[in-house]
Amino acid sequence: MTNEKPQIGTILYDYHDSSVPPQYHRSYSLLVTSDSIAIKVDSYGTILTDTAVLITKEQFSEIVDTYTSLAFKQVTKRESDGCVGGTGASVKVWDINDSVLIDGNIYFCGGEEYGTLQGDVKLLAQKIKSFIPDFDTMLKRE
Numbered sequence: 001m002t003n004e005k006p007q008i009g010t011i012l013y014d015y016h017d018s019s020v021p022p023q024y025h026r027s028y029s030l031l032v033t034s035d036s037i038a039i040k041v042d043s044y045g046t047i048l049t050d051t052a053v054l055i056t057k058e059q060f061s062e063i064v065d066t067y068t069s070l071a072f073k074q075v076t077k078r079e080s081d082g083c084v085g086g087t088g089a090s091v092k093v094w095d096i097n098d099s100v101l102i103d104g105n106i107y108f109c110g111g112e113e114y115g116t117l118q119g120d121v122k123l124l125a126q127k128i129k130s131f132i133p134d135f136d137t138m139l140k141r142e
Contacts, residue, residue, distance in 0.1 A: 008064045008101050009033070009096035016088035022046070026139045030128045034060045037131060041138055049138040059131045066127040067093065072119035074104045083109035090120040 013034040017025050022043045031038040036055065041049040055063075072091060079085070086109025104117030127135045129135045 006095040010094045012092040014090045048140045070119045077116045078114045080114040
C-alpha cells in the first residue's frame with residue numbers, strides 16, 4: 001500500500017494587520033483555486049479591493065508545491081503572554097473533495113510567533129502574491 005498525499009484543491013491565506021489607524025490598516029485574503037486567485041483587501045471591514053486574477057495550471061502547481069515544501073503543521077496553541085500590536089496570518093487548505101486538510105493561524109508579536117500553526121506563512125504569501133500583478137496597488141495605500 002502506498003500512502004498518497006491528498007490533492008490540494010484550494011488554499012486560503014489571510015493576513016491580519018496590526019491595530020493601527022484606518023488609513024494605514026490593510027488586511028487581506030487570497031483565495032487560490034486551480035484557475036484563479038480571489039483578492040479581498042479591507043481596512044477594519046471597509047472593502048478596498050474585491051477582485052480576482054486568472055492563473056495557469058502551472059502557476060497553481062507552483063503555489064501548491066511551495067505550500068507542500070513548507071510542511072505546515074497544526075500545533076497546540078501558543079499564547080502571546082500579553083503581547084499586543086502584532087500582525088497575524090491564517091492558512092486554510094482543502095483537498096479536491098473540499099475536505100479541510102489544515103486550518104491554523106500565526107500571530108507575530110515582539111519577535112515571537114504564537115498561534116496554532118507552524119510553518120513559513122510569509123513565504124507562502126510571497127509565492128501567491130508573485131502571481132498577482134500590481135498587488136501593492138490593490139492595497140490602496142495613500
